[in-house]
Amino acid sequence: MGWDFSTEPEFQVKLDWVEKFCREEVEPLDLVFPYAVRSKDPKIKALVKGLQDQVKAQGLWALFLDEELGGPGLGQLKLGLINEILGRYGSAPQIFGSAAPDTGNMEMLAAYGTEEQKQRWLVPMLNQEMWSAYSMTEPQGGSDPNLFKTHAVRDGDEWIINGEKWFTSAGRVADILFVMCTNGMFVVPRNTPGVEIMPEPRSHNHIIYRDVRVPADHLLGPEDGAKVLAQRRLGGGRIHHAMRTIAQCKLAFDMMCERALSRESHGKIIAEHQMVQEKIADSYASIQMLRLFVLETAWKIDNSSTQETRTDIAAVKYTMAKVLREVSFNALHILGSLGTTNLTPIQAMYSAAPTMGIADGVDEVHKATVARNVLKSYRPHEGYWPTEYIPAKRAAAREKFEPMFVADPDLRTIADGYAKYIAART
Numbered sequence: 001m002g003w004d005f006s007t008e009p010e011f012q013v014k015l016d017w018v019e020k021f022c023r024e025e026v027e028p029l030d031l032v033f034p035y036a037v038r039s040k041d042p043k044i045k046a047l048v049k050g051l052q053d054q055v056k057a058q059g060l061w062a063l064f065l066d067e068e069l070g071g072p073g074l075g076q077l078k079l080g081l082i083n084e085i086l087g088r089y090g091s092a093p094q095i096f097g098s099a100a101p102d103t104g105n106m107e108m109l110a111a112y113g114t115e116e117q118k119q120r121w122l123v124p125m126l127n128q129e130m131w132s133a134y135s136m137t138e139p140q141g142g143s144d145p146n147l148f149k150t151h152a153v154r155d156g157d158e159w160i161i162n163g164e165k166w167f168t169s170a171g172r173v174a175d176i177l178f179v180m181c182t183n184g185m186f187v188v189p190r191n192t193p194g195v196e197i198m199p200e201p202r203s204h205n206h207i208i209y210r211d212v213r214v215p216a217d218h219l220l221g222p223e224d225g226a227k228v229l230a231q232r233r234l235g236g237g238r239i240h241h242a243m244r245t246i247a248q249c250k251l252a253f254d255m256m257c258e259r260a261l262s263r264e265s266h267g268k269i270i271a272e273h274q275m276v277q278e279k280i281a282d283s284y285a286s287i288q289m290l291r292l293f294v295l296e297t298a299w300k301i302d303n304s305s306t307q308e309t310r311t312d313i314a315a316v317k318y319t320m321a322k323v324l325r326e327v328s329f330n331a332l333h334i335l336g337s338l339g340t341t342n343l344t345p346i347q348a349m350y351s352a353a354p355t356m357g358i359a360d361g362v363d364e365v366h367k368a369t370v371a372r373n374v375l376k377s378y379r380p381h382e383g384y385w386p387t388e389y390i391p392a393k394r395a396a397a398r399e400k401f402e403p404m405f406v407a408d409p410d411l412r413t414i415a416d417g418y419a420k421y422i423a424a425r426t
C-alpha cells in the first residue's frame with residue numbers, strides 16, 4: 001500500500017540545508033544588495049559566486065535538469081519540495097542556477113540542441129556567463145499561437161527573421177533571445193542588427209525583429225518544431241513555479257497569523273474575532289489543498305510523463321494563481337494599513353498576484369484545456385434522464401432483486417412497503 005506523505009530523512013537533511021542557507025545567506029544578500037546576481041561589479045559578483053559555490057558543493061546547482069541533460073536528476077517531487085523553500089527568497093532561484101526564463105530555455109537547449117549548440121549556449125548559461133530571454137507572445141494576441149506571425153525565411157546559409165514580439169521578460173538585458181517563429185525556434189543574439197527593443201515596457205520588452213539575419217545553425221530543433229519546443233519548456237517548469245507560489249502563500253500566511261496574534265481591537269486580540277479566524281482557516285485549507293495537488297502532480301510526472309500529466313499541470317496553473325490571490329488578499333487585509341505599504345512583502349505580493357493568472361497562459365485557456373481533457377472520459381447519457389436519475393436506478397435495482405422476490409414473496413411485500421413510503425415522500 002504505497003500511500004506515504006513523508007520525506008525521506010536523507011532528503012530532509014538537504015531541505016534543511018537549503019532552508020538554513022536561504023535564511024542565513026540569501027535573504028541578507030537580497031536585503032542589502034538587491035538584484036546582486038545580475039551585477040557587473042566584481043565585489044558583488046564575488047559575493048554571489050561564494051554562495052553559488054556552496055550550492056554547487058551540495059550538488060544542488062541547476063537542479064531542474066534531468067540527469068541525462070546534465071543536472072542532478074532529482075525528479076519533479078524533490079524539485080518541488082526544494083522550490084517550496086526557494087520561492088520565499090527573491091534571488092534564491094538564481095543563486096541555485098534555476099531561474100526563469102533561463103530554466104525553460106536551458107531545458108529546450110538540453111533536449112533539442114546539437115552538441116555544438118550546447119557548447120555555445122547551454123554551458124555558458126549553466127555557468128551564468130550568459131543570460132537569455134524567451135520571445136513568444138506577439139502584440140496582436142498572446143493566448144492563441146495560431147495568431148503569431150513572426151517568420152523566418154531561409155537565405156543561403158542564413159535565416160532572415162521578421163516579426164514583432166511583446167512582453168519578452170528581461171529581453172533588454174539578455175545575451176540571447178529564443179524567438180518562436182511560425183516555422184521554428186531560433187536563437188538570436190540580442191546585439192544582432194535588426195533587433196530593436198522598444199523603450200516601453202521596461203522589464204517585459206516589446207521587440208521588433210527587422211530583417212534579422214542569423215546563421216543556419218541558430219535554428220533549434222527541427223524546422224516547424226516551435227510549438228513542440230514551447231511545450232517542452234513549460235511542462236515541469238509550471239510545477240516549480242507552483243511550489244514557489246506555495247512558498248509565497250506560506251509567507252503571507254505566516255505574516256497573517258503573527259499579526260493576528262499581535263494586535264488588539266474591541267477588547268480582544270484580533271485572532272479571536274471570528275471573521276479573522278475564518279480568513280486564517282480558509283487560507284490554511286487552500287494552501288494545504290494546493291500543496292497536495294502540486295506534489296501529487298509532481299509525483300505523477302515522475303511516475304509517468306509530463307505529457308500524461310498535462311491535465312493536472314494545467315489545473316495546477318490556474319489553481320495556484322487563485323490561491324495566491326486569496327491568501328495574499330487575506331494577509332494584506334489582516335495587516336490593515338501596514339499591509340497596504342511597501343514596508344512588508346505583502347503589498348507587492350498582492351499586487352503581483354493577478355499576473356499569475358496571465359503569465360504562462362491565461363487561466364481561461366488552461367481551464368478550457370482541463371475541461372476538454374476531463375470530458376474525454378465521459379459520454380452523453382441516452383434518452384431524457386441522466387445516469388443518476390433515481391427512479392430509473394430504483395427500477396433497475398428492483399429487477400436485480402426479482403429472483404429473490406420470486407423465491408421469497410414476503411421480501412417483495414417488504415420492498416413494496418418501502419416503495420410506498422418513498423413515493424409518499426416525493
Ligand SMILES: Cc1cc2nc3c(=O)[nH]c(=O)nc-3n(C[C@H](O)[C@H](O)[C@H](O)COP(=O)(O)OP(=O)(O)OC[C@H]3O[C@@H](n4cnc5c(N)ncnc54)[C@H](O)[C@@H]3O)c2cc1C
Nearest residue numbers: 134135136137141142143167168169358359360361362364
Ligand atoms: C509577468 C509576465 C511575464 C511574461 N513573460 C513573457 C515572456 O518572457 N515571453 C513571452 O513571450 N511572453 C511573456 N508573457 C506574456 C504571456 O505569455 C501572455 O501575456 C499570455 O500568453 C496572454 O496573452 P495576452 O497578454 O496577449 O492576453 P490575451 O491573449 O489578449 O488575453 C486577454 C484576456 O482575454 C481572455 N481570453 C483570451 N483567450 C481566451 C480564451 N481562449 N478563452 C477565454 N478567454 C480568453 C482572458 O480573459 C485573457 O486574460 C508574460 C506575461 C506576464 C504577465
